[in-house]
Amino acid sequence: MVPSLKRLLAALRRLPGVGAKSAQRIGYHLLRAEKSESYELARSIVNLAERVALCSICGNIAETTADENRRPVCEICSDPERDEERLLIVEEPYNVESFERTGVFNGRYHVLGGLFDPLAGIGAEELGLDKLRRRIAEAAYNEIILATSPTAAGEATAAYLRELLEPLNVRLTRIAVGLSAGADVDYADEVSLRLAVEGRREMH
Amino acid sequence: MRNAVEASLDYGKRRGGCKASVLPRRRWGCYTPSMRLKSLELDHFRIYERLRLELPPGEVCLAGANAAGKTSLLEAVYYLATARSFRFAEDRDLVRWGAQGFGLRAAALRDDEETRLALAYRSGGKTAAVDGERCPRLSSILGRLLTCCFTVEDLDTVRGAAGRRRRFLDLVLGQVSQSYTRAMGELRDCLRQRNAALRADPLDRAAVTAWDRPLSRAAARIIELRRAAVDELAAPAPQIFAEITASRHDLRLDYEGPLEETRLGAADLEEAFIELLRRRFERDRRRGCTTAGPHRDDLALRLDGNDLRRYASRGQQRLAMVALRLAEADFLHQRTGTRPIFLLDDVASELDAETTARVLPALRSRVDQLLLTALPQDVGDLSVDGTVLSIDGGRVRQ
CATH class of the missing domain: 3.40.50.300 (P-loop containing nucleotide triphosphate hydrolases)
Known part of the structure; x- marks a missing residue:
């Protein structure tokens, strides 16, 4: 194999979900394709690396401006129309997209960029929780919604946040767990059913 | 929306497929x-x-x-x-x-x-x-x-370390409850993470206790299921022991853990477990691991009040284990039909x-x-x- 192709395949294989076979297929495809296709791909990758950064306020992804002195701010944080009273805390930037698609939430977000994982050395410092605490202390939110997944790591992170934010005297809520919409009670597992009963609410 | 025919089809598949955990305990007529x-x-x-x-x-x-x-x-x-x-x-x-x-x-x-x-x-x-x-x-x-088995190694289930008896319970419950298997997986994950947080330098206490909630939830679930299994295994045990020895003895089984004296229900067990973890925090920190939980519990076997794990002849231990295995066969039958x-x-x-x-x-x-x-x-x-x-x-x- 020629060195240039070898180098590309090695780079491709570092991408998530790309194994040796896929890398080879992509590599040979690019060899055969129009040069413009390769240039467009390369430009968009470089552009992504140069123009997209994490929002300095919430940790979501943000497009940077030409002005290097301005810190990156995402679309949601720079939108004056959004509700200033509620903050929703999620794990990853793509979780923001999911909540946005529902249209149910019009407040602000905070993206942790991961969950507690002591084995991998990820704790409060790596997740920037001190910065989050300061952000909440300095603003006047009426409600903080903890929207990490109801997995062990998600629950542990939520538990930590509760301890951290409780002294700030702000209302803390946790997203509901139980049955998913459209689920059949007969098919639900015991744990979900139990949580669904525990989290029941008054009918109005 | 699924139509009714489709739903009834996969319902049948599910029941027939011997999916033990979703089945409630069933009572059958004379035929099983x-x-x-x-x-x-x-x-x-x-x-x-x-x-x-x-x-x-x-x-x-x-x-x-x-x-x-x-x-x-x-x-x-x-x-x-x-x-x-x-x-x-x-x-x-x-x-x-x-x-x-x-x-x-x-x-x-x-x-x-x-x-x-x-x-x-x-x-x-x-x-x-x-x-x-x-x-x-x-x-x-x-x-x-x-399946259910009695082997030469079963003597170690009675005499050996507590891990052998936990494994006995794990293997019995694993066959009837997927919820048990899942809770065990969660417990393992939470323990590894909590222990890693305990050994972190510098120690962040809140990063350790953050795991207490998910850990306790899994632990409460496991303890609840193990207790229920132990009670069901214990009920026929004396009679089975009499059947195979032609003599009357009192064979007793008890689940042993730090919260067993309280006999709390599953809902309160979770809170009690969190409290236990809080109390033992200093000890856990010194040892660098979580020192209480289903991963440390034991199954006590007693014959006429004597602890079979320590004070019994090999013959008695073996007979007790045979009785336990027969009780296990009954248990599997009861739980799965x-x-x-x-x-x-x-x-x-x-x-x-x-x-x-x-x-x-x-x-x-x-x-x-x-x-x-x-x-x-x-x-x-x-x-x-x-x-x-x-x-x-x-x-x-x-």
């Missing part, structure tokens, strides 16, 4: 379906290079000299049921010398319904398939082939002739298929009610 092994295939397992065996209905006795491969056959059946060895062996030690991995396959009948099970081990790990479809998780194979397959390894050398003569009828009344092993000279004493297969050097003669 039984589990029966129809065929067994081994590749590179223990001394077997390749074995293809059709099992006749009814009792099957495998007769052969020592090291002929009798126990390994039972072990293969048990492995298909639980994805673990009853010999407390590492998976790689089960691979035939010189091979890279092993494969096990079986066809099992639950009444007329056939299920095909396959399990393969390579150095990378284990994969399972049911009816030709690969399972996304290994745990999906648990509970498909209901199906009578399990029973594997009995070398009973003639484990028990005296009189006891054997009492144990075998007790077993035969409980299960439909009994697979047992014996030395050729002992076969006559067992009055086998079925087929005797002779086995030698990893080959079976039908």
Whole structure:
């Protein structure tokens, strides 16, 4: 194999979900394709690396401006129309997209960029929780919604946040767990059913 | 929206497929379906290079000299049921010398319904398939082939470290409750993370206690299920013990853990467990690990008030274990509505002739298929009610 192709395949294989076979297929495809296709791909990758950064306020992804002195701010944080009273805390930037698609939430977000994982050395410092605490202390939110997944790591992170934010005297809520919409009670597992009963609410 | 026909179809599939955990405890009339092994295939397992065996209905006795491969056959059946060895062996030690991995396959009948099970081990790990479809998780194979066993190693279940008795409970519950298997997985994850946080330098106390909630949730669930299982195993135990010893003794089982005296219900157990973790924080920090939880609990076995784990003759320990295994067969039957397959390894050398003569009828009344092993000279004493297969050097003669 020629060195240039070898180098590309090695780079491709570092991408998530790309194994040796896929890398080879992509590599040979690019060899055969129009040069413009390769240039467009390369430009968009470089552009992504140069123009997209994490929002300095919430940790979501943000497009940077030409002005290097301005810190990156995402679309949601720079939108004056959004509700200033509620903050929703999620794990990853793509979780923001999911909540946005529902249209149910019009407040602000905070993206942790991961969950507690002591084995991998990820704790409060790596997740920037001190910065989050300061952000909440300095603003006047009426409600903080903890929207990490109801997995062990998600629950542990939520538990930590509760301890951290409780002294700030702000209302803390946790997203509901139980049955998913459209689920059949007969098919639900015991744990979900139990949580669904525990989290029941008054009918109005 | 699914239509009703479709829904009723997969409902039937689910019930028939012996998905134990979703089944409530069932009461049956005089008739109960039984589990029966129809065929067994081994590749590179223990001394077997390749074995293809059709099992006749009814009792099957495998007769052969020592090291002929009798126990390994039972072990293969048990492995298909639980994805673990009853010999407390590492998976790689089960691979035939010189091979890279092993494969096990079986066809099992639950009444007329056939299920095909396959399990393969390579150095990378284990994969399972049911009816030709690969399972996304290994745990999906648990509970498909209901089995119960009494082996030479069972003496260690009584005398050995607490881990042996926890494993006994894990293997019993793993066959009837997916929720148990899942909670055990969560417990393991939470413990590893909490222990890593305990050893972090500098220590962030809140980063440790953050795991208390998910850990306690899994722990409460496990303790609740283990307690229920222990109570159900304990109920018939004295009567079974009397049946196999022809004498009256009080055989008792109790789940042992730091919260057992409180006898709290599952809902309160979670909070109590969080409180326990909080109280033990300093100790946990010094040791660098979580020192209380289902991973430290034990099963107490007492005969007339004496702790069988420490103060008993081997004979008593063995008899208690046989009684426990029979109670396990009842438990599996009660929980799944199906009578399990029973594997009995070398009973003639484990028990005296009189006891054997009492144990075998007790077993035969409980299960439909009994697979047992014996030395050729002992076969006559067992009055086998079925087929005797002779086995030698990893080959079976039908």
